[in-house]
Every structure is written in structure tokens, then in C-alpha cells.
Amino acid sequence: MDASTGDRPWGTEALMIFVVARDQPVLFETLRREFSSDREIDVIMDRRHTERRQAIVPYAEERRRAERRVRNDVEAQLKSLGWALVRSPRARVPRA
Numbered sequence: 001m002d003a004s005t006g007d008r009p010w011g012t013e014a015l016m017i018f019v020v021a022r023d024q025p026v027l028f029e030t031l032r033r034e035f036s037s038d039r040e041i042d043v044i045m046d047r048r049h050t051e052r053r054q055a056i057v058p059y060a061e062e063r064r065r066a067e068r069r070v071r072n073d074v075e076a077q078l079k080s081l082g083w084a085l086v087r088s089p090r091a092r093v094p095r096a
Contacts, residue, residue, distance in 0.1 A: 014042035017086050019074065022046050024082040031083070042088070046078060 018035070020028040020043065028045050035041040077084035 013090050014088050015040040017041070017088055018043040019046050019078065019084045019086060020044070021078045021082045027082055 018031050018041065020031060022045060025045075028043065032043045035043055074084040074086060
């Protein structure tokens with residue numbers, strides 16, 4: 001990982017991702033420094049600004065069975081702790 005930009009070398013993929021709340025820049029920099037040499041952990045700042053559905057309007061029933069992006073527990077951790085640790089969506093789970 002390039003410590004100056006936070007960019008991961010092409011072709012590498014973190015297994016776990018620390019998502020840090022936007023109002024925690026000091027924590028973000030601390031975690032980024034701490035895990036800069038760990039290829040299995042990436043540290044990113046939460047990029048969301050607001051919820052997408054703001055107006056209360058009827059919408060078609062959700063076809064997906066589970067939320068793919070942000071789970072309620074991650075949202076709660078960001079609000080209470082200032083960070084959340086999530087498994088990378090591209091991380092492969094070893095088969096038994």
C-alpha cells in the first residue's frame with residue numbers, strides 16, 4: 001500500500017475493511033498508519049452523505065433477500081464507535 005495515498009497495489013485485495021465515520025479524521029489517519037503494511041486490511045473513510053431514500057413514497061417490493069451494501073449493524077457501529085470492521089465483498093471464504 002502506498003502510505004501517502006492509501007492506494008493498494010494493482011491486483012491485491014484486502015480481506016477486511018475498516019470503515020471510519022466521516023467525523024473521525026484522526027482515527028482514520030491512526031488506523032491507516034497502523035495497518036499500512038497489512039495487506040489483508042484496508043482502511044477507508046465512510047463516503048456516504050445521506051440515505052438515498054429520503055422521501056416517504058411507495059416503492060416496489062425489494063427483490064433482494066438481504067441488503068448488499070450497508071447493514072444496520074455497520075450503521076450502528078459507525079454511529080456509536082466511529083468505525084466498523086467489515087469483510088471485503090471480494091474476500092474469498094475458504095471452503096472446509
